[in-house]
Amino acid sequence: xxxxxxxxxxxxxxxxxxxxxxxxxxxxxxxxxxxxxxxxxxxxxxxxxxxxxxxxxxxxxxxxxxxxxxxxxxxxxxxxxxxxxxxxxxxxxxxxxxxxxxxxxxxxxxxxxxxxxxxxxxxxxxxxxxxxxxxxxxxxxxxxxxxxxxxxxxxxxxxxxxxxxxxxxxxxxxxxxxxxxxxxxxxxxxxxxxxxxxxxxxxxxxxxxxxxxxxxxxxxxxxxxxxxxxxxxxxxxxxxxxxxxxxxxxxxxxxxxxxxxxxxxxxxxxxxxxxxxxxxxxxxxxxxxxxxxxxxxxxxxxxxxxxxxxxxxxxxxxxxxxxxxxxxxxxxxxxxxxxxxxxxxxxxxxxxxxxxxxxxxxxxxxxxxxxxxxxxxxxxxxxxxxxxxxxxxxxxxxxxxxxxxxxxxxxxxxxxxxxxxxxxxxxxxxxxxxxxxxxxxxxxxxxxxxxxxxxxxxxxxxxxxxxxxxxxxxxxxxxxxxxxxxxxxxxxxxxxxxxxxxxxxxxxxxxxx
Amino acid sequence: xxxxxxxxxxxxxxxxxxxxxxxxxxxxxxxxxxxxxxxxxxxxxxxxxxxxxxxxxxxxxxxxxxxxxxxxxxxxxxxxxxxxxxxxxxxxxxxxxxxxxxxxxxxxxxxxxxxxxxxxxxxxxxxxxxxxxxxxxxxxxxxxxxxxxxxxxxxxxxxxxxxxxxxxxxxxxxxxxxxxxxxxxxxxxxxxxxxxxxxxxxxxxxxxxxxxxxxxxxxxxxxxxxxxxxxxxxxxxxxxxxxxxxxxxxxxxxxxxxxxxxxxxxxxxxxxxxxxxxxxxxxxxxxxxxxxxxxxxxxxxxx
Numbered sequence: 067x068x069x070x071x072x073x074x075x076x077x078x079x080x081x082x083x084x085x086x087x088x089x090x091x092x093x094x095x096x097x098x099x100x101x102x103x104x105x106x107x108x109x110x111x112x113x114x115x116x117x118x119x120x121x122x123x124x125x126x127x128x129x130x131x132x133x134x135x136x137x138x139x140x141x142x143x144x145x146x147x148x149x150x151x152x153x154x155x156x157x158x159x160x161x162x163x164x165x166x167x168x169x170x171x172x173x174x175x176x177x178x179x180x181x182x183x184x185x186x187x188x189x190x191x192x193x194x195x196x197x198x199x200x201x202x203x204x205x206x207x208x209x210x211x212x213x214x215x216x217x218x219x220x221x222x223x224x225x226x227x228x229x230x231x232x233x234x235x236x237x238x239x240x241x242x243x244x245x246x247x248x249x250x251x252x253x254x255x256x257x258x259x260x261x262x263x264x265x266x267x268x269x270x271x272x273x274x275x276x277x278x279x280x281x282x283x284x285x286x287x288x289x290x291x292x293x294x295x296x297x298x299x300x301x302x303x304x305x306x307x308x309x310x311x312x313x314x315x316x317x318x319x320x321x322x323x324x325x326x327x328x329x330x331x332x333x334x335x336x337x338x339x340x341x342x343x344x345x346x347x348x349x350x351x352x353x354x355x356x357x358x359x360x361x362x363x364x365x366x367x368x369x370x371x372x373x374x375x376x377x378x379x380x381x382x383x384x385x386x387x388x389x390x391x392x393x394x395x396x397x398x399x400x401x402x403x404x405x406x407x408x409x410x411x412x413x414x415x416x417x418x419x420x421x422x423x424x425x426x427x428x429x430x431x432x433x434x435x436x437x438x439x440x441x442x443x444x445x446x447x448x449x450x451x452x453x454x455x456x457x458x459x460x461x462x463x464x465x466x467x468x469x470x471x472x473x474x475x476x477x478x479x480x481x482x483x484x485x486x487x488x489x490x491x492x493x494x495x496x497x498x499x500x501x502x503x504x505x506x507x508x509x510x511x512x513x514x515x516x517x518x519x520x521x522x523x524x525x526x527x528x529x530x531x532x533x534x535x536x537x538x539x540x541x542x543x544x545x546x547x548x549x550x551x552x553x554x555x556x557x558x559x560x561x562x563x564x565x566x567x568x569x570x571x572x573x574x575x576x577x578x579x
Numbered sequence: 580x581x582x583x584x585x586x587x588x589x590x591x592x593x594x595x596x597x598x599x600x601x602x603x604x605x606x607x608x609x610x611x612x613x614x615x616x617x618x619x620x621x622x623x624x625x626x627x628x629x630x631x632x633x634x635x636x637x638x639x640x641x642x643x644x645x646x647x648x649x650x651x652x653x654x655x656x657x658x659x660x661x662x663x664x665x666x667x668x669x670x671x672x673x674x675x676x677x678x679x680x681x682x683x684x685x686x687x688x689x690x691x692x693x694x695x696x697x698x699x700x701x702x703x704x705x706x707x708x709x710x711x712x713x714x715x716x717x718x719x720x721x722x723x724x725x726x727x728x729x730x731x732x733x734x735x736x737x738x739x740x741x742x743x744x745x746x747x748x749x750x751x752x753x754x755x756x757x758x759x760x761x762x763x764x765x766x767x768x769x770x771x772x773x774x775x776x777x778x779x780x781x782x783x784x785x786x787x788x789x790x791x792x793x794x795x796x797x798x799x800x801x802x803x804x805x806x807x808x809x810x811x812x813x814x815x816x817x818x819x820x821x822x823x824x825x826x827x828x829x830x831x832x833x834x835x836x837x838x839x840x841x842x843x844x845x846x847x848x849x850x851x852x853x854x855x856x857x858x859x860x861x862x863x864x865x866x867x868x869x870x871x872x873x874x875x876x877x878x879x880x881x882x
Contacts, residue, residue, distance in 0.1 A: 304721070400720025401837040408707075408714045408741075410849050413748055416703050416774050417767030418847050423706025424688060425843040430709055430836025431686050431801075432808025433663075433678035435625050 102206050106218050109202035110244040113222060114138065117189055128182065130171045136186045139166050144223055145237045153226050153234030160184055190223045191235070198225070284365045287328065290321045291372045298375075298382060305387050314383075318376050325373045329366065336362050476515045483508055484515045488523075488540055488561065495562030498542070502551055513553060520559055531566060539564045609653055616640060617654035621661065624674030625684075627809025627827060631673050644668045666834050671726075672826035677835050691804070694792075699767060700774045704794065707775065708801035710840065711741045713832045716811075716824045723833050726826070732811075734802060734819030738780055738795050745772035795819055 117133035143162050147154035163183040164176075171179070192198050199221040205213055222241040225233045297317070300308050308314055339362065343355035401407075407426070411419045476484075487501055487508075498520050505512040523542040531539045542559040549558040620640040623629060631638040644651045645668065654674070658665050662682030666675040678684035688705065689696035695705050715737050716730030717723040749772065761769035775794065782790035789796040802822055805811040810828035815821040 400722075400724040401833065401841065402720045403710070403714035403717055403723065403832070403837060407837070407840055407844065408710060409744065410844060411707075411710070412744060412772040412775075413770055414847070414849065415768045416699060416771045419771035420699060420703040420706065421847065422840050422843045423703055423710055426710045426713075426836045426840035427688060427691075427706040428680065428685070429677065429839045430713060430831055431691065431804060432627060432810055432831065433625075433676065433682070433684035434686050434808075436683055 102204055102216075105204040106202070106220075107244050109200070109204070109218055110220060110222070110240050112202065113190065113192070113200055117186060124185070126178070130174075131167065131182050132170060133182075133186055136163065136167060136170075136183065137190055139163060140183075140187050140190060141222065141237055141241050144235050145242060153236040156187070156233065156235055159235060160187060163187070187223070187235075191225060192221075284361065284368060287324070287365065287368045287372055290324060291368070291375065293317065294321065294372070294375055294379065298379060301383055301386050305383070305390050310383055310387075314379075318379055321372065322376050325369045325376070328369050329373075332362050332366050332369070336366070476511065480509060480512055480515055484512055484519055487512075487516060488519060490540075490561060490563045492538065492563045492565050495560050497547075498557075498559040498561060499549060499551060501561065502554065513551075517554055520561055523561060524559065526564075536566055539566055609649065613650060613653055614657070616643070617650060617657045620644060620654045620674055621657045621663070621676070624658070624663075624665075624676045627676075628807075629673065629809075631670050637673065638670065641668060641670055641673065644674070664835070666827075666830040669826075672830060675827045675830050677831060692800070700778075701792075701797075703771060703774055704778060704797050705801065707741070707771070708737070708794075708798045709805075709836075711737050712798065712801055712805065713828075713836065715740055716828065717832065723829065723837070726829070728824075728829065730824040730829075731814075731821065732802070732824075733817065733821045734795055734799050736818055737798050737802075738819075741775060742780065742794070745776045748772045749776060789819075 114134040114137045117137055121128045121131065121133050140159060140163050143159050144154045147159065147162075160180065160183045163186075164179055167179040167183050168174075168176070192200055199219055202218045202220070203215055204218060205215045207213055220240045221238045223235050224238055226236050227233060294317070297308055297314055301310070336359065339355050339358050343352055343359060407422070411422055484505065487505055490496055498517070501516055501520070502513045505516045519540075520542050523540045524544070526539050526541045528539065540561065541564050542561050544557040544559055547558040549556050620637075620643075623634070623637045623640065629637065631641045640654075644654055651668070654668075655665050658674075658676060661684070662679040663676045663684065664679055666672075666677055668674050678686070688702060692701065692705050695702040712732055715732045717728070718730075722728045722730060748770070752770075761773070778792070778794050778797075779790075781793045781795045789799050791797075791800065799820065802811055802820060805828065806813055806822065808827075810825055810831060811822040812825060813820060814823050
């Protein structure tokens with residue numbers, strides 16, 4: 067209280083104006099107005115932050131108190147306690163503020179709590195200043211493009227004279243609008259953020275971003291539709307599975323509000339963009355605006371769709387309720403197969419559990435008609451010669467086949483030739499370079515095939531060869547030597563043949579079987 | 580539900596020789612032709628995959644059974660004489676029959692799976708496969724009661740689900756520090772879930788078929804058998820085979836198997852308490868990690 071709080075504080079001091087006009091974030095007086103409005107709103111919160119910043123200057127250890135919290139609480143208290151013609155009583159407010167202050171530092175003395183409460187309240191009134199108010203400075207661009215600094219004076223809590231000559235407290239419109247109303251928003255609401263962004267962007271001609279925001283809004287609508295669809299589906303199955311008393315009506319009301327809101331917004335946006343589209347000179351802008359028109363139209367279509375679904379939801383619920391409530395109750399008490407049979411069965415000893423599963427199997431597996439054989443049938447059956455194939459059915463029509471052109475890159479002969487080259491003795495591996503040279507001598511296309519086969523051999527299917535009882539297997543190993551070849555690059559692989567011990571393998575296979 | 584059902588023991592007058600006329604208060608004497616029709620209807624009922632919608636004569640006999648009480652009693656008597664229980668006669672299910680315990684039509688576990696006759700563990704697993712298939716086909720009590728309900732199951736889904744339930748029990752046992760290893764001289768006292776957990780879910784075979792002794796193999800056998808019983812229809816190959824239930828399966832589980840198994844469980848002194856609500860519930864929106872992997876069903880058990 068000894069320190070006079072500053073009544074002037076700068077929000078904007080300098081704005082670099084060396085940038086070209088097009089890159090300025092907020093061109094035009096309309097956009098500037100929005101900026102100024104927000105600066106003013108921001109200024110209203112500054113005294114609260116200021117309290118926390120200045121509490122260190124107080125004589126004593128007060129950092130334990132959250133001053134902004136106490137300040138907001140006192141503004142709330144004043145707002146709630148002031149009646150129409152008078153205001154709230156100063157001492158009463160302090161008294162009601164005390165429990166919260168005390169809760170922040172329970173160990174401190176009561177006198178200190180009262181001192182803090184009074185300090186906060188007096189700072190909100192800004193007792194130390196002459197006009198008992200606050201001032202913020204902000205800048206705008208005038209119509210001529212010049213930058214003008216302006217003062218913004220405001221009060222948060224003002225003292226008003228009461229009927230009996232006393233002084234009462236009232237919160238100002240600024241305090242109510244900003245600190246009670248505007249701050250009380252769900253700052254994490256994606257929907258609100260997207261909406262605000264879209265409007266702002268449209269009004270500033272930022273079409274690309276506007277498109278993104280419009281798409282986000284559409285996404286929200288789709289989410290609503292999806293939630294609704296799931297709810298209705300669940301309702302069709304079982305009305306009681308869905309909370310039609312509160313949750314769903316709330317959701318429907320919210321979604322209808324959303325639709326109404328979006329519909330209004332988007333029609334306004336549509337008008338704006340259409341104008342932007344028609345007035346845009348730049349082809350790129352024109353195209354973007356046209357795209358945005360399509361998106362917004364789609365949004366509106368989806369909103370309309372959602373709305374009609376929402377309107378159908380109530381009747382559907384009533385119809386389903388009638389159907390399900392007046393449907394004949396199941397004649398037998400439903401058996402909960404899992405809860406009453408499977409779950410109790412699993413923890414008990416298998417010997418006992420088997421009795422239950424046996425009983426279930428005996429009556430639950432169905433019946434089989436035993437096949438009975440008569441000896442005479444058997445004799446006939448055995449003596450009947452097998453039917454000739456042509457007696458089996460009608461003659462198959464000749465299929466109309468179209469010969470597909472042989473588009474394989476390599477012919478059978480080439481494959482044979484390449485495999486022949488790769489048919490290496492198991493004790494004499496060869497380098498890929500040598501094999502490629504040999505192949506090139508036989509056929510200019512052959513090296514490609516050979517290289518392919520060699521690459522395949524780098525990771526030979528040992529397991530498959532093993533299972534199929536192959537005797538030998540081609541493999542390739544890279545020893546780091548680079549390949550020197552006019553057509554191919556990479557490693558000069560060493561190719562060789564490994565012999566597989568088929569007998570031992572089949573013996574090993576037989577073992578586990 | 581059958582429109583008309585009568586305990587088999589009460590139909591002595593409905594003999595198959597047409598001689599029941601003097602015993603019939605409602606007139607309408609039975610001719611050998613009627614008896615032949617009644618037997619034919621039962622014959623149709625013995626072909627579980629045949630549906631009245633696919634066969635005009637079958638449909639006509641079903642209609643007659645529903646409209647002509649004398650004929651209905653005759654047909655039911657024929658079935659009873661063959662050791663069959665009539666579960667329902669309707670256009671949707673046809674003549675749904677179940678085999679009595681000692682009937683020649685009854686399937687015995689030993690015939691169903693050879694190993695089950697000698698190995699107690701296998702016997703249990705084969706039975707459990709059938710029970711679990713039914714439990715996943717009709718996850719909620721109302722699904723079993725609702726005539727219009729069609730369940731969908733997959734082989735891998737059933738395995739994953741049972742395995743998860745077993746794993747929960749294992750975790751619970753671990754938490755309490757309980758030693759679940761059975762005494763080696765009393766294998767029958769091993770907890771049922773352990774038998775399932777011990778068995779591998781699948782295994783490699785030489786011919787790429789399912790390993791018959793694995794749990795998916797056992798479940799695969801069960802569902803294939805149920806298809807032959809006219810209880811399931813195969814709809815695809817995904818997840819080890821996907822199937823949907825028929826009206827007959829619902830009747831069989833509801834009217835025969837479920838109550839029989841319950842009676843057996845009660846006999847063991849285990850009284851499962853249920854309040855009529857499902858113990859399998861749809862997964863929460865974000866409860867994905869709690870679901871059995873590829874169970875193919877959006878259900879999980881209460882913890």
